[in-house]
Amino acid sequence: MKLFYLIKGKSAWVFTCLLALTLFSIITAMTFGPAQITSLDIARCVISECSTPMHDMVIWQIRIPRVLVGLVAGMGLACAGAILQNVTRNPLADPYLFGIISGAGLGATIATLVLTDEQMLALPLAAFLGALFSVIIVFGIATLLRNMNHLLLTGVAVSFMLGSISHFILYLGDPFATNRVIFWLMGSLTRVEMFHFYLISAMVLITLISIFALHRHIDALLLGDESAASLGVNVDKLRLILLALCAAVTATIVAYCGGIGFVGLMIPHIVRQLVGVTTMPLIIGSALVGGCFLIWVDVIARSALSNVEIPIGIITSAIGSIFFLAIMYRTRKSG
Numbered sequence: 053m054k055l056f057y058l059i060k061g062k063s064a065w066v067f068t069c070l071l072a073l074t075l076f077s078i079i080t081a082m083t084f085g086p087a088q089i090t091s092l093d094i095a096r097c098v099i100s101e102c103s104t105p106m107h108d109m110v111i112w113q114i115r116i117p118r119v120l121v122g123l124v125a126g127m128g129l130a131c132a133g134a135i136l137q138n139v140t141r142n143p144l145a146d147p148y149l150f151g152i153i154s155g156a157g158l159g160a161t162i163a164t165l166v167l168t169d170e171q172m173l174a175l176p177l178a179a180f181l182g183a184l185f186s187v188i189i190v191f192g193i194a195t196l197l198r199n200m201n202h203l204l205l206t207g208v209a210v211s212f213m214l215g216s217i218s219h220f221i222l223y224l225g226d227p228f229a230t231n232r233v234i235f236w237l238m239g240s241l242t243r244v245e246m247f248h249f250y251l252i253s254a255m256v257l258i259t260l261i262s263i264f265a266l267h268r269h270i271d272a273l274l275l276g277d278e279s280a281a282s283l284g285v286n287v288d289k290l291r292l293i294l295l296a297l298c299a300a301v302t303a304t305i306v307a308y309c310g311g312i313g314f315v316g317l318m319i320p321h322i323v324r325q326l327v328g329v330t331t332m333p334l335i336i337g338s339a340l341v342g343g344c345f346l347i348w349v350d351v352i353a354r355s356a357l358s359n360v361e362i363p364i365g366i367i368t369s370a371i372g373s374i375f376f377l378a379i380m381y382r383t384r385k386s387g
Contacts (some may be wrong), residue, residue, distance in 0.1 A: 063328075066337070067336065070340040070344075073344055074340050077344045077347045078119055078347065081115075081119045081348065081350070081351050082115045084354070084355050085115060085355075117245050118241045118244055120249045121249045122350045123343040123344075124252045124343065125241075125305045125309050126344070126345055126346030127256050127338075128252065128256040128304070128305050128342075129147060129305060129312060129316045130315055130339060131256070131259060131260065131335050131342070132147045132297075132298040132316050133145065133147060133315065133316020133317055133320050134316070134319070134320035134323070134334050135297070135335075136295075136316065138270055138329070139270065139290075139291055139294050139295070140204060141276075143379060144379065145317075146314060147302040147313075148311075148313035148316065148372075149207055150204065150298075151189070151207040151208070151209075151210035151211035152183045152186055152207075152298060152299050153211075153302060153306055153312075154211040155186025155303075156186075156306035157182070157214070157218055158182045158185075158214045159179045159181050159185070159303070160175055160178055160179040160306060161222065161237070162178060163178030164233050165221065165225050165233065176303065176307040176308070179303040179306050180299065180303035180304065180307075182303065183299035184303075186207075186214060187296060189206075190206045191291075191292060191295060194206050236310045237365070238311065238363035239312040239313075239365030240309070240310055240353075240363050240364055251304060251308070252305055252309075255300060255304040256339075258300075258301075259301045260335065260339070263297070263331065263335055264332065266293075266294070267330075267335075269285045269290050270294070270331045274329065309364070310363070312364055312365050312368055314368050314369055316342075318371070318372055318375045319341050320334065320338050321375075322341060323341055346364070349371075352367060353367055
């Protein structure tokens, strides 16, 4: 009922359009690929049974897992970016710039080079530990500096540091394993399965439920640490919990999809123009737009060049860097 109340009013049509766009994106994206499969073929496979064994394999083992993983991965990264921006009150905060993706990438890199194929279920745990390690370093340094405004700058520095360690490990590693990890670090949905969708969606759901439960406290942080503390919010504890949540959801996504940057930077800025800055509408909007965005980026990645797939991280970084510069220019102009 509370959620229904929030989407009533002038923003109701925005959420309706975003939900319709999400459903359209899921269905339409499944029709893109080397095999000629129509929406009717997909509907027949979902409702009853596929017309050919080839359709059954392509739809159920490749396209449906890929689109669904892209959806929940985009949701998770966009929501993590929105929370980081609200918690730090910095419009440039993002899991990629905050060092979380570099930390998760370091953990996953070590796991990929050390673990056997039978032990790869531990990959999300290794990525989470790396991301949590990054968060602890960033939060610890910012606490020592006694200035939470330095969180983003600290995150950028930690990101470069952990990235350099990852590259050094890859340099010393086996060439075949190194090539596999380098491609993975650039981000890709090539090898995802339905099992990955279940794991990522569970982590995203836990994050969303936690954010909804704490949304009033997060909104209080927008007023400043002193104002939030005067309202009874334990600022440091809340910030650490939210950073840990962002680390967990980002680490799970990085473990199976690789390093996909700038989604958490771009999407919340777009959504704020549509629904405002308060946490609940922002998170719902970011989840829908983020999911749609990554679905279509993946479509571009596997359709732009014939016989070659572009890593998703390359596309998001190219778009995100331009978006980053546009935000800086807009901030300078308004200042």
